[in-house]
Amino acid sequence: MTELTLSDLGWSNFFNSQLELDELESTEPARITAVHRSAVATLSPSGTRDLVLPQGMSTGDVAVGDWVLAHPSEHRVLRRLARQTSLQRGTEYHTTDRQLIAANLDTLFITTSCNADFNVARLERYLALAHDADVTPVILLTKADQAEDPDSFVDQARTLGRELEVIALNAKADDVTETLAHWCGKGQTVALAGSSGVGKTTIANALTGGAAATQAIREDDARGRHTTTGRSLHRIPSGGWLIDTPGMRGLGVAEVSAGIDATFPEISELTDQCKFRDCAHESEPGCAVLAALEAGEITADRLHRYKKLKREDAHATETIAQARDRQKKFGKMVKSAMTKKKR
Numbered sequence: 001m002t003e004l005t006l007s008d009l010g011w012s013n014f015f016n017s018q019l020e021l022d023e024l025e026s027t028e029p030a031r032i033t034a035v036h037r038s039a040v041a042t043l044s045p046s047g048t049r050d051l052v053l054p055q056g057m058s059t060g061d062v063a064v065g066d067w068v069l070a071h072p073s074e075h076r077v078l079r080r081l082a083r084q085t086s087l088q089r090g091t092e093y094h095t096t097d098r099q100l101i102a103a104n105l106d107t108l109f110i111t112t113s114c115n116a117d118f119n120v121a122r123l124e125r126y127l128a129l130a131h132d133a134d135v136t137p138v139i140l141l142t143k144a145d146q147a148e149d150p151d152s153f154v155d156q157a158r159t160l161g162r163e164l165e166v167i168a169l170n171a172k173a174d175d176v177t178e179t180l181a182h183w184c185g186k187g188q189t190v191a192l193a194g195s196s197g198v199g200k201t202t203i204a205n206a207l208t209g210g211a212a213a214t215q216a217i218r219e220d221d222a223r224g225r226h227t228t229t230g231r232s233l234h235r236i237p238s239g240g241w242l243i244d245t246p247g248m249r250g251l252g253v254a255e256v257s258a259g260i261d262a263t264f265p266e267i268s269e270l271t272d273q274c275k276f277r278d279c280a281h282e283s284e285p286g287c288a289v290l291a292a293l294e295a296g297e298i299t300a301d302r303l304h305r306y307k308k309l310k311r312e313d314a315h316a317t318e319t320i321a322q323a324r325d326r327q328k329k330f331g332k333m334v335k336s337a338m339t340k341k342k343r
């Protein structure tokens, strides 16, 4: 047994309302803390358990942070519940499907440093992914202690969103937990994203209290064991949960057009007013975006980056659609070959 209640683990009405009457009695909700080769590690009020997935569900269909319904006595998953949020990224080579990174995240700490790593285009890319996933983005600017003028970085980052939270900090200082407490309360789930060396591990260790917190979840060592993704869920002493996401360094965008629009609201809000529905905002007559640019209401830099990200997204989305199409055709071919054989 643990001291944890379902709501301590992040359970809410959103999940509760997905349960059928009989499931309320006969199943146990559990949260996935790690995905192994053929099973998932879970945590529930009754403790930690490894569960096998039902037929037809593979480890690629679940992510750390997911809620599942477990059989009350047998160590198996009955079904996965719908996600409140799901953070995905385009695959590296833009060939197959997108990759699911974390499920049911509340906040993504987009991390960069007050130095040469700071890059608005990269921040906007992360913002688009977070917005598309319905996850609240918070920008963390580390190494503020080493910068001459950290406020100039804060000011630049603040221009990237209307209600965007931007925090400059020293990831090695004692007050990191306190600074980020607002997002790490009871049942809240967070993750860190950013380039190599910006301080993600340093912040993660500060939040979870390092190895000790990891052990509190799984006495039998979650980290040492081979997980398929390397991702895992860790307790934050203030009541929150951190999803460790080692693959979150460089990110391609795909199928996040809505997220890009949300990242550039001052531009996307105008596109409906363009004369042509498929306006590319290049030189078309009656373009509301170009008119706003002319009037100084939007900046050329933001417009340039908006278009670039949209193009990349459109290209990746198209490539994924083609790959899915090929897969479908191949599936049909195999099926028809099999039927012919049977005859």
Ligand SMILES: Nc1nc2c(ncn2[C@@H]2O[C@H](COP(=O)(O)OP(=O)(O)OP(=O)(O)O)[C@@H](O)[C@H]2O)c(=O)[nH]1
Binding pocket: 142, 143, 144, 145, 146, 169, 170, 171, 172, 194, 195, 196, 197, 198, 199, 200, 201, 202, 203, 249
């Ligand atoms: N002075 C100072 N050093 C920092 C700060 N944040 C990180 N560092 C140092 O920068 C180095 C890299 O930090 P990490 O936490 O390992 O960075 P990371 O983002 O986890 O890097 P990867 O694991 O490669 O993705 C370490 O030596 C940290 O001690 C900061 O805010 N101030």
Ligand SMILES: [Zn+2]
Binding pocket: 271, 274, 275, 279, 280, 281, 282, 284, 286, 287, 288, 289, 290
């Ligand atoms: Zn236009």
